[in-house]
Amino acid sequence: MKLVIATGNQGKVREFTAALAPLGFELVSARDAGIEAFPEETGKTYEENARIKALHVANSSGQLSLADDSGLEVDALxxxxxxxxxxxxxxxxxKERTLHLLSNLTDVEMGKRQARFVCSLVLAKPDSQNRSFWGEAPGELLMAPQGTEGFGYDPIFFSPVLGKTFAEATEAEKRKVSHRGNALRNLTEWLSTAEAKSFLHN
Incomplete structure (x- = not known):
């Protein structure tokens, strides 16, 4: 079954592919499906923004679509x-966004820099039926970037579970504990249910 990923972020495409290709999905990017532009994200929640993207891509491509909206939430901010x-x-x-964030945390010492990554996934059909899935990952922000893998704020996000930043972790290590990995696990668990089979084939 073809699944169009509603993102232009190749890092996200790799994470989705690693989780869902083994389940038999043929994953293609929105660009490969002929979709170059995405609508403005006007939602007031992560789920609303993910739904806007997923429905746009599903309706434009005529295929099943998966979108995510994710963010970093910093307690001190x-x-x-x-x-x-x-x-x-x-x-x-x-890099610019990461350095800007660090500049806003200059006076916040280690031990008080708790943060979490959060992710909402929305799976949508061309008929506008959709389902949402949530994941999050707790951590702490470092004083300076460490590591060269990943994307976004990964170089400053220290995972206590991994004992290193997301940017120091392999993709497989990150996927086991990340917000998107947790949301994808909730999605894959749901895909084994009777509700999912009805959703996908009706």
């Missing part, structure tokens, strides 16, 4: 950057 993680400070690159 009252949950920021949150929904605006991908455009924090209106800066263009992952």
């Amino acid at each position: 009252q949950g920021a950057p949150g929904l605006y993680s991908a455009r924090y400070g209106e800066l263009a690159s992952d």
